[in-house]
Amino acid sequence: MSHETIDIPQADVLWDVARVPEAIARGRSLPDEIGVYIGTKVARQGLYYTQAARILGFVKPSKPGDPVELTPFGRAFATYNQADQRTALRRMLLQREPTRSVVVAMRSSDGLLRPEIAVVLQSLAPLAQSTALRRSATVAAWLCATGLARWTDGRLSYCGPNVPVQPSFPRQNAA
Secondary structure (H helix, E strand, O other), X not given: OOOOHHHOXXXXXXXXXXXXXXXXXXXXXXXXXXXXXXXXXXXXXXXXXXXXXXXXXXXXXXXXOOOOOEOHHHHHHOOOOHHHHXXXXXXXXXXXXXXXXXXXXXXXOOOEOHHHHXXXXXXXXXXXXXXXXXXXXXXXXXXXXXXOEEEEOOEEEXXXXXXXXXXXXXXXXXX
């Protein structure tokens, strides 16, 4: 295990995560402000969506309570149209953990049941089984939202491009 539990996303709606860079570019720099900007999210959810944006490389690691800053990629992403954002999201999901490992597992099998996705997540971070099951739903939703996976007969199956999955980016330490 090389990741912490906060490195496994709990922000279910990927397209709301994609709005975090826009929110920051428009002056919302605290998780509660970001949550309101992306739509009727409570402060805790704003934190989840900000953490998810960090996982995808949009925001720099920060300490709790500090304003959130965009990475160069996050600044660029905020200017993309929706088609370019979808392309960028697909690329990031194939390159970054934990989605990269789930894609690798899906591609080496006939798809994964939700508990099997949870096992992959538990191999990356110290998650309790119930937490891993909840977060497996988030990871699956992200992959489905970008057309990289789909549910068939209760199994999440890879349906994205036939490209080699890139090595994982090294984990960024908190600033």
